[in-house]
Amino acid sequence: MISGELLLIALPPMFAALSIGLKAVRSVAASAPVFDRWIIVAAAAAHLFMTLRLPYGQPVADALIGADALNYLFLLILSVLFLGSALYSTVFIKEMAVLIREARDERYNNWYVPTMLFTLATLSGVILSRNLGLMWVFIEATTLSTAPLILHHRGKESLEAVWKYLFICSVGIALAFIGVLAMTEAGRTIKGAGLSVDALTAGASAISPLWGGIAFVFALIGFGTKMGLAPMHTWLPDAHSQAPSPASAIFSGALTISAFLCILRYYQIFSHTPMIGFIRQLMLVLGLVSLFVSAVYVLRAGNFKRKLAYSTIEHMGILAIGMGLGGAAIYAVMLHTVCSSLAKHSLFLTSGNFLHAYGTVNVREIRSGVERIPQSAWLLVTGTLALLGFPPWALFITEFSMLRQMVTDGRWFVLLMSALFLTIIIYGFVSAVMKMAFSSVEPSASEQPTKRHEPILSTLPQWTFIAALAALGVHIPERLNTILHKAAATLGGF
Amino acid sequence: MIHNSVVVLFGVTLLYISTTSRLGGYVKILSIQGILLFLFSLSHAETLKLGHTLILTFETLVVKAIVVPVFIHYIIIKLDIRRVTEPYIDNFLSLIVATIIISISFVLSVALRNAGAEVDVLTFSISISAVVIGLFIVITNQKLITHVMGFLVLENGVFMMSLSLASEVPVIVEAGVLLDVFMGVFLMGIFLNRMKSTFESSDVSRLTRLTD
Numbered sequence: 001m002i003s004g005e006l007l008l009i010a011l012p013p014m015f016a017a018l019s020i021g022l023k024a025v026r027s028v029a030a031s032a033p034v035f036d037r038w039i040i041v042a043a044a045a046a047h048l049f050m051t052l053r054l055p056y057g058q059p060v061a062d063a064l065i066g067a068d069a070l071n072y073l074f075l076l077i078l079s080v081l082f083l084g085s086a087l088y089s090t091v092f093i094k095e096m097a098v099l100i101r102e103a104r105d106e107r108y109n110n111w112y113v114p115t116m117l118f119t120l121a122t123l124s125g126v127i128l129s130r131n132l133g134l135m136w137v138f139i140e141a142t143t144l145s146t147a148p149l150i151l152h153h154r155g156k157e158s159l160e161a162v163w164k165y166l167f168i169c170s171v172g173i174a175l176a177f178i179g180v181l182a183m184t185e186a187g188r189t190i191k192g193a194g195l196s197v198d199a200l201t202a203g204a205s206a207i208s209p210l211w212g213g214i215a216f217v218f219a220l221i222g223f224g225t226k227m228g229l230a231p232m233h234t235w236l237p238d239a240h241s242q243a244p245s246p247a248s249a250i251f252s253g254a255l256t257i258s259a260f261l262c263i264l265r266y267y268q269i270f271s272h273t274p275m276i277g278f279i280r281q282l283m284l285v286l287g288l289v290s291l292f293v294s295a296v297y298v299l300r301a302g303n304f305k306r307k308l309a310y311s312t313i314e315h316m317g318i319l320a321i322g323m324g325l326g327g328a329a330i331y332a333v334m335l336h337t338v339c340s341s342l343a344k345h346s347l348f349l350t351s352g353n354f355l356h357a358y359g360t361v362n363v364r365e366i367r368s369g370v371e372r373i374p375q376s377a378w379l380l381v382t383g384t385l386a387l388l389g390f391p392p393w394a395l396f397i398t399e400f401s402m403l404r405q406m407v408t409d410g411r412w413f414v415l416l417m418s419a420l421f422l423t424i425i426i427y428g429f430v431s432a433v434m435k436m437a438f439s440s441v442e443p444s445a446s447e448q449p450t451k452r453h454e455p456i457l458s459t460l461p462q463w464t465f466i467a468a469l470a471a472l473g474v475h476i477p478e479r480l481n482t483i484l485h486k487a488a489a490t491l492g493g494f
Numbered sequence: 495m496i497h498n499s500v501v502v503l504f505g506v507t508l509l510y511i512s513t514t515s516r517l518g519g520y521v522k523i524l525s526i527q528g529i530l531l532f533l534f535s536l537s538h539a540e541t542l543k544l545g546h547t548l549i550l551t552f553e554t555l556v557v558k559a560i561v562v563p564v565f566i567h568y569i570i571i572k573l574d575i576r577r578v579t580e581p582y583i584d585n586f587l588s589l590i591v592a593t594i595i596i597s598i599s600f601v602l603s604v605a606l607r608n609a610g611a612e613v614d615v616l617t618f619s620i621s622i623s624a625v626v627i628g629l630f631i632v633i634t635n636q637k638l639i640t641h642v643m644g645f646l647v648l649e650n651g652v653f654m655m656s657l658s659l660a661s662e663v664p665v666i667v668e669a670g671v672l673l674d675v676f677m678g679v680f681l682m683g684i685f686l687n688r689m690k691s692t693f694e695s696s697d698v699s700r701l702t703r704l705t706d
Contacts, residue, residue, distance in 0.1 A: 133665070136669065140672055140673075140675070144679065147679075163638070166679060166683075167641065167645070167680070170673070170676040171632070171648065173673070174645075174652050175625075177652055177669075177670055177673065178652060181655055181656050181659045181666065181670075182659075184663055185611075185659050194663070195666075208610070208611065210610065210611050211611060
């Protein structure tokens with residue numbers, strides 16, 4: 001009997017193998033774009049179906065993989081986002097096929113669908129791991145499986161981006177491994193704990209604070225690199241802007257938060273020990289630095305996808321700050337993880353529509369979006385407002401409750417800095433988006449804005465996510481709320 | 495005894511790698527470090543089972559001491575990379591920095607032991623130094639191939655630390671060996687993409703297309 005968890009990790013590679021196998025058959029290889037579309041949607045639907053049916057009660061003790069409320073939440077996010085990316089990919093693959101017919105020298109990227117599916121599998125693996133060693137191995141696997149996606153366009157820039165990504169992340173992963181080693185040393189006092197998250201959490205009071213502290217610091221730096229916390233974020237804007245939109249949406253929405261989950265597992269282990277104060281301080285500092293970096297670069301970046309990448313760093317900073325605050329803010333962090341992932345994902349997909357229509361995502365060169373691609377332009381505007389935390393979207397609630405927590409805790413410095421940086425980021429985004437959507441074409445431009453056809457699947461996932469965000473802002477369904485509360489309780493919050 | 499002298503020799507290679515300015519010198523040092531790590535893993539052989547010992551022997555003696563250095567050497571010749579390392583700071587300064595790193599590591603390890611942690615001060619401080627010096631090589635050099643070699647030094651430090659901390663859980667040590675996969679990817683990447691020609695020359699000062 002194969003457990004549901006194992007199937008979630010093993011199924012996507014099977015679909016990938018199907019895609020690769022069919023391409024090896026000569027008679028059907030020419031129709032690769034057609035069956036690839038079906039394969040990626042089928043895999044995503046199957047993954048979501050199994051995720052929804054997965055029980056997430058008390059996992060078996062000492063199990064290597066298993067779902068509790070915390071990682072079930074992350075698995076849900078991954079699965080929903082991947083379905084969005086898969087639906088969007090059908091349009092993306094079709095366009096890729098059209099481009100190839102027009103310019104005969106290019107070839108269809110046979111590896112796009114298989115690598116997306118491998119990424120899904122490795123991310124599921126990271127999320128479902130209940131053992132710090134296994135989790136580390138899966139994080140390394142995600143780094144390798146996502147690299148070909150960054151190389152998609154095969155230009156010099158892609159090569160540079162993928163090199164930076166692999167190199168910086170592998171140094172991060174090597175440092176995270178030192179964290180794992182320190183944890184084996186720290187857990188020595190607990191009999192038979194090994195690296196099992198459950199056993200270490202249960203016996204946390206016996207862990208030597210010295211080794212525990214070393215383990216957390218290295219884990220925070222190592223996984224923080226993958227998560228995109230400043231100052232280890234330098235690979236992120238390059239990688240996110242070079243990958244094709246459905247893939248960069250997954251990077252921003254799911255890859256970063258699965259690295260966040262790794263940090264949370266260490267946080268969970270120490271959540272009821274006196275060390276948590278030190279850990280929270282560290283996370284507050286890194287969170288504020290991330291907000292600062294994001295505020296500076298959102299204004300400077302000219303490429304909209306890079307702006308979005310800096311917004312990813314901003315949201316990672318907010319998550320870190322929330323964990324640094326602790327208490328009621330942890331519930332807000334859980335909700336924020338869900339909502340910011342949905343919002344970022346929609347915007348990255350929408351930026352793909354702009355890239356297709358204008359041939360660029362450079363903010364300066366994009367004008368009068370509402371006339372040329374009205375649906376995408378409105379998506380851009382609403383999505384940005386949702387991402388920046390305007391009411392009625394749910395991110396308003398999460399950011400507001402974190403700010404409220406800062407007031408009740410009397411953390412005035414953190415409050416002041418966060419408010420300042422968030423304001424700068426809001427200004428940077430809103431001014432860019434307004435230009436892209438509403439300003440009219442310069443008179444010198446020869447081409448008049450003509451309305452372009454927008455395939456329904458290139459906008460449907462985003463509209464769904466933004467509507468869901470608005471709905472979450474008004475009412476959180478009971479089932480989701482239970483998961484959020486249980487996940488927060490796992491981390492010592494409420 | 496052998497154990498300690500191996501660790502000391504490893505420390506000497508760290509100092510030497512900070513002074514040399516020839517890529518060939520780096521390659522030789524990496525090979526020597528591989529052999530030293532093999533001797534080091536032998537001194538842990540009594541706690542390991544035969545299977546694990548074989549894996550670690552293969553990893554150190556074959557991969558770290560022979561295959562990787564030979565492949566790097568081949569890449570340097572094949573891509574005709576200039577044979578000097580071209581660091582941003584001069585050798586004397588980097589030797590001083592390496593000495594400072596090693597001293598601080600010793601101070602920290604002693605502090606760690608005094609705080610009650612059971613730690614082999616010599617091994618722990620040398621392996622931490624290797625990690626930091628590896629990072630230092632990456633930061634202070636321009637060439638991509640030197641970056642990879644800096645990463646290898648870092649990785650060797652991690653390997654040494656994993657043997658000294660977790661030799662009774664060999665699975666963890668072997669998981670650390672997976673870091674070599676990255677290194678393989680880097681070398682293949684440099685080789686297949688002829689990074690030298692792609693970035694005009696294979697140094698990181700050309701990696702500046704993507705900026706804000």
